[in-house]
Amino acid sequence: VRTAAVIPAAGRGVRLGPGAPKALRTLGGTPMLIHAVRALAASRSVSLVVVVAPPDGAAEVKSLLDAHALPDRTDFVVVPGGETRQESVKLGLDALPPGHDIVLVHDAARPLVPVDTVDAVIEAVREGAPAVVPGLPLADTVKEVEPAAVPGGPEPVVATPERARLRAVQTPQGFDRATLLRAHETVTDEVTDDAGMVERLGLTVVVVPGHEEAFKVTRPLDLVLAEAVLARRRL
Ligand code: C5P
Numbered sequence: 001v002r003t004a005a006v007i008p009a010a011g012r013g014v015r016l017g018p019g020a021p022k023a024l025r026t027l028g029g030t031p032m033l034i035h036a037v038r039a040l041a042a043s044r045s046v047s048l049v050v051v052v053a054p055p056d057g058a059a060e061v062k063s064l065l066d067a068h069a070l071p072d073r074t075d076f077v078v079v080p081g082g083e084t085r086q087e088s089v090k091l092g093l094d095a096l097p098p099g100h101d102i103v104l105v106h107d108a109a110r111p112l113v114p115v116d117t118v119d120a121v122i123e124a125v126r127e128g129a130p131a132v133v134p135g136l137p138l139a140d141t142v143k144e145v146e147p148a149a150v151p152g153g154p155e156p157v158v159a160t161p162e163r164a165r166l167r168a169v170q171t172p173q174g175f176d177r178a179t180l181l182r183a184h185e186t187v188t189d190e191v192t193d194d195a196g197m198v199e200r201l202g203l204t205v206v207v208v209p210g211h212e213e214a215f216k217v218t219r220p221l222d223l224v225l226a227e228a229v230l231a232r233r234r235l
Pocket residue numbers: 007008009010011012022023052081082083084085086088089106107108109110216218
């Protein structure tokens with residue numbers, strides 16, 4: 001079964017502070033997006049990678065891919081993205097040629113995901129799950145809150161879900177292709193991950209073990225951590 005990966009990389013990365021679009025910022029001298037593309041292409045099952053570029057940055061991303069060494073056995077396609085992550089993923093799916101029955105969606109902002117995590121997700125889809133997400137137990141207790149009466153004011157807690165049953169989910173998320181396409185065609189509410197759309201279809205999503213190094217680079221401190229992980233790998 002052939003696998004394609006869609007990498008949404010069209011976000012501006014506002015929470016990271018001013019600068020280039022997040023995916024184009026460098027880690028160890030190499031753009032985060034290139035790390036993410038290599039991480040997915042490292043899986044022998046992945047034969048196509050679709051990169052969803054910032055709307056006005058497709059040409060730049062294309063030349064970036066051309067300028068970096070990538071595996072020969074993988075095809076690479078670049079398409080312009082949209083306003084939201086969901087829209088960007090949809091534009092990436094629209095660019096998929098037929099013949100890939102498993103589709104992964106992976107954030108460019110998770111540049112250091114190990115190939116074993118990618119392969120574990122693919123394997124679980126192969127074994128029959130329509131949607132698979134890598135996830136980790138939480139260190140922090142999580143509270144559900146109500147909006148504060150005044151912005152920035154105290155937020156009343158409404159619930160404390162049992163921590164042992166919660167998972168922080170990562171990417172790549174893996175899907176049976178037809179299921180993911182149906183989810184993107186029928187679910188219109190805003191969700192924060194692709195598996196959430198499959199849940200809305202009433203299908204079961206399963207969690208497989210994620211990896212600490214698959215963390216999302218969101219805030220400035222995450223860049224410090226990512227640089228440290230990369231430096232340790234290069235020892
Ligand atoms: O903003 P967040 O960290 O959730 O973004 C996750 C991923 O989605 C990032 O890789 C980002 O580049 C991508 N994204 C996108 N199009 C958008 C917004 C985010 O491809 N409009």
